[in-house]
Amino acid sequence: MVAGDIAFLVLATVAVASAFGVVTFRNPIYSMLSLILNLLSLAFFFLTLESIFVATIQVLIYAGAVMVLFLFVVTMLTPKGGGISGPDRLRWQWTAGIGLAIILAGGLIISLLNGSIADGAKVAGMNGLSAAVARYGNAQAFGEALFHGFSFPFEVTGVLLVIAVLGAVVLSRRFAHE
Amino acid sequence: MSDFAWGVVAALVKSIIIIVALLTAFAYMTLIERRVLARFQRRVGPNRAGPLGLLQPVADALKMAFKEQFMPGRAFRFTFLLAPALSVFVALTAFAVIPLGDRTTWGTSPIARAWAPFVSDINVGILYTLAISSLAVYGIVLAGWSSGNHYSLLGALRSAAQMVSYEVSIGLSVAGVLMFAGTLNMVDIVHAQVHQGIWYILAQPLGFILYGIAAIAEVNRAPFDLPEAEQELVAGYLTEFSGLRWSLFQMAEYINMITTSSVLATLFLGGWTLGALHGILGAPFIWYGIKVAFFLFIFIWLRATLPRIRYDQLMRFGWQVLLPLSVLNALCTAAVVAFDLQWWVSGLIGLFIILVVSIIYYLRLRAHRQVDKSGIVPKSTGLDQVLPASVRLVNIDPSQPPTSPTHATEPAATTP
Numbered sequence A: 001m002v003a004g005d006i007a008f009l010v011l012a013t014v015a016v017a018s019a020f021g022v023v024t025f026r027n028p029i030y031s032m033l034s035l036i037l038n039l040l041s042l043a044f045f046f047l048t049l050e051s052i053f054v055a056t057i058q059v060l061i062y063a064g065a066v067m068v069l070f071l072f073v074v075t076m077l078t079p080k081g082g083g084i085s086g087p088d089r090l091r092w093q094w095t096a097g098i099g100l101a102i103i104l105a106g107g108l109i110i111s112l113l114n115g116s117i118a119d120g121a122k123v124a125g126m127n128g129l130s131a132a133v134a135r136y137g138n139a140q141a142f143g144e145a146l147f148h149g150f151s152f153p154f155e156v157t158g159v160l161l162v163i164a165v166l167g168a169v170v171l172s173r174r175f176a177h178e
Numbered sequence B: 001m002s003d004f005a006w007g008v009v010a011a012l013v014k015s016i017i018i019i020v021a022l023l024t025a026f027a028y029m030t031l032i033e034r035r036v037l038a039r040f041q042r043r044v045g046p047n048r049a050g051p052l053g054l055l056q057p058v059a060d061a062l063k064m065a066f067k068e069q070f071m072p073g074r075a076f077r078f079t080f081l082l083a084p085a086l087s088v089f090v091a092l093t094a095f096a097v098i099p100l101g102d103r104t105t106w107g108t109s110p111i112a113r114a115w116a117p118f119v120s121d122i123n124v125g126i127l128y129t130l131a132i133s134s135l136a137v138y139g140i141v142l143a144g145w146s147s148g149n150h151y152s153l154l155g156a157l158r159s160a161a162q163m164v165s166y167e168v169s170i171g172l173s174v175a176g177v178l179m180f181a182g183t184l185n186m187v188d189i190v191h192a193q194v195h196q197g198i199w200y201i202l203a204q205p206l207g208f209i210l211y212g213i214a215a216i217a218e219v220n221r222a223p224f225d226l227p228e229a230e231q232e233l234v235a236g237y238l239t240e241f242s243g244l245r246w247s248l249f250q251m252a253e254y255i256n257m258i259t260t261s262s263v264l265a266t267l268f269l270g271g272w273t274l275g276a277l278h279g280i281l282g283a284p285f286i287w288y289g290i291k292v293a294f295f296l297f298i299f300i301w302l303r304a305t306l307p308r309i310r311y312d313q314l315m316r317f318g319w320q321v322l323l324p325l326s327v328l329n330a331l332c333t334a335a336v337v338a339f340d341l342q343w344w345v346s347g348l349i350g351l352f353i354i355l356v357v358s359i360i361y362y363l364r365l366r367a368h369r370q371v372d373k374s375g376i377v378p379k380s381t382g383l384d385q386v387l388p389a390s391v392r393l394v395n396i397d398p399s400q401p402p403t404s405p406t407h408a409t410e411p412a413a414t415t416p
Helices: A003-024 A028-048 A052-077 A092-113 A119-136 A138-149 A151-172 B003-040 B056-065 B077-097 B110-114 B125-133 B136-146 B150-181 B186-196 B205-218 B243-268 B283-305 B311-338 B343-374
Strands: none
Touching: A003 A028, A028 A052, A028 B136, A052 A138, A052 B125, A052 B136, A052 B150, A119 A138, A138 A151, B003 B056, B003 B077, B003 B110, B003 B243, B003 B283, B056 B243, B077 B125, B077 B136, B077 B243, B125 B150, B125 B186, B125 B243, B136 B150, B136 B243, B150 B186, B150 B205, B150 B243, B150 B311, B150 B343, B186 B243, B205 B243, B205 B283, B205 B311, B205 B343, B243 B283, B311 B343
16 A cells, blocks of 8 residues: 555545544534544545645635634523533434435436546546646636636626625624714 | 655655744743743843843743643543643644745755655645634643643633634635735745735735734734633633643744735745845845744734733734625725736725724724713713623612722622
């Protein structure tokens, strides 16, 4: 087994275990810490794919910004003594959740194995990306793709985010006449 | 051994050297800070242990090691132990991409390049430092929450809000330098400054000031050290920590200071270079050390000079002053770079904005002073501008002159 396979197995175990921890911990802080661990292991997945830029952005945005806001809310609202007490009122969701997980995993396996994504497309995409990374460097290749190939989706996403921010301001603002 | 294996060995050894160097620097920073602060306050400072007090850090370390490490009964054990370790880990990791010299400091052979004076020469250097230091808030928030103490939690939450607010400005104020350099790599940013023949502080005076202010807030130093405000929050998240765990938090704070100073020196003052004088063997470390020491001294100077600002002032300053100015700086720099103008155009624009902001600030300060002299706050300005409702302790009618505060306080009949 080569180093890449070992790294993949370790990371995959950590990612799945931490994702499982998110839904099973009774203390929301520990759920949140598992989510951070999960996001960090995803960043390491990007590193094994030699995409250091995406890995860094993953840490910067998700672990560094989004989860800090989660932490802010969760630490403020967590009841005394930490965990949620009393019987688990959502026990019935376990059955439904496992059923849906099996359907999702089955769908993914079928779509990967029966060739619904053409092999040629995968190879072409991978080679194109590797060539761009080799030619410009990691961050530069990403910027090239973002601002040339995908500039329209990028701009649209920007507008969408501005709308979301404005919506949040309107919803949370206390007006003078109220 | 292959080149890859040699690279791994070199990275490990360099990591150990840098960790040892940072820990030593931390130990002596505590001494230097106490001595310099003492000078500012017309005292002598610690000078008993060894010549000039040089053994003081050793004495402090011994004392800390033998102190009882207290843990509150209601603390969450796992996170309480994790938090200080996490803080130090993040602080040490962020330093990995700081260049202390060029790639060819020891020569141009592959082995000499593998031993160049930085742990890692990655394509996204500055982003990596920003990403890792954005994780620093976890150590503080987890420490505050796991202490099982309201004051600690409040200190931790303040810290979370503060760091998130100022991170935005940090990212935007760095953008100007990155546009000039055209790269995220720390070594290449210094090369770009050598190539263009300037330090970026000349082209980016506004960006330099904005980054400096935001960085002080990011490392929780005075005057932005609200998370550990002694008077209001009994030292915030640090309250329940003692002994070595407490000194781990101190260690993280000082190492973050050193990292921030190094980033400032690299981005704005040309890193290890000084004209043509960085070719001599060993000289890069001296220039780098002098620049970092200069910023560390400013950190101490600010702590000795400025009073801590209030929480609402902190938030208003971060979102309403720092962030718009960062956006303005990024926009002006983008225009200068896009139209291929000279670097001094950007520098002049930056200086002009600094001048305008200073004049506005001065005029507002004068208006406030006039309000204070009359003793009556006019209805038009309103007390809300002086002190917002969220931090006001008593209800005062702003149209009345201030009287004795006895009628506003509650009767002390309700004893618990």
